[in-house]
Amino acid sequence: MAEAQSIEAESRETQEIARDQETMPNEPQWFFDLPVPEDERGRLASDITAALKTVYDPEIPCDIYELGLIYRVGVGDDRLVKIDMTLTAPGCPVAGELTRSIETAVGAVPGVIGVEVSVVFDPPWDQSRMSDEARVSLDMF
Numbered sequence: 814m815a816e817a818q819s820i821e822a823e824s825r826e827t828q829e830i831a832r833d834q835e836t837m838p839n840e841p842q843w844f845f846d847l848p849v850p851e852d853e854r855g856r857l858a859s860d861i862t863a864a865l866k867t868v869y870d871p872e873i874p875c876d877i878y879e880l881g882l883i884y885r886v887g888v889g890d891d892r893l894v895k896i897d898m899t900l901t902a903p904g905c906p907v908a909g910e911l912t913r914s915i916e917t918a919v920g921a922v923p924g925v926i927g928v929e930v931s932v933v934f935d936p937p938w939d940q941s942r943m944s945d946e947a948r949v950s951l952d953m954f
Contacts, residue, residue: 837944838881838941838942838943838944839878839879839880839881839883839942839943839944839947841883841884841885841886841896841897842884842885842886843858843885843886843887843888844885844886844887844888845857845887845888846888846889846890847890848890849888849889849890849892853924854888856924857888857892857922857924857925858886860922860923861886861888861894861919861922861925862878864918864919864921864922865877865878865883865915865918865919866878866879867918868911868914868915868918870882870901870907870911871907871910872905872907873901873951874950874951875943875947875950875951876947877898877911877915879943879944879946879947879950880901880942880943880947881938881942881943881944881947882898882899882900882901882911882938882942883896883897883898884897884898884899884933885897891926892924892925892926892927893925893926893927893928893929894919894922894925894927894928894929895928895929895931896915896919896928896929896930896931897931897933898911898912898915898930898931898932898933899932899933899934899937899938900932900934900938901938903934908932912930912932915928915930916928916929916930940953
């Protein structure tokens with residue numbers, strides 16, 4: 814347990830959370846290792862977001878970013894991208910397909926050396942994480 818706390822404290826010291834003034838409910842937390850230059854952070858965040866928006870849940874006609882399935886994106890100083898995502902339901906039959914699609918899409922972003930995707934269920938996904946764009950496309954207004 815002490816080792817886990819030490820690793821977590823070290824992680825906080827070497828990473829910086831990227832925050833915007835107004836965060837939409839579907840936007841993930843962004844973390845960058847401190848050596849990643851500020852101008853590159855903006856480009857990577859924009860390009861990774863665009864890549865994530867190309868990945869659709871095959872059962873829902875909306876991309877995973879607008880659905881709010883992406884919880885966390887971390888970019889290491891080596892440009893390895895680690896993504897925590899969730900599913901709309903724990904028994905989702907396309908989980909493996911979605912993670913492979915994310916690895917492919919984000920892995921194609923210039924400067925990204927690799928992608929690791931973890932599926933998490935805490936906090937559980939609910940419809941409040943969806944963007945207005947997702948709500949319109951799913952006729953949920």
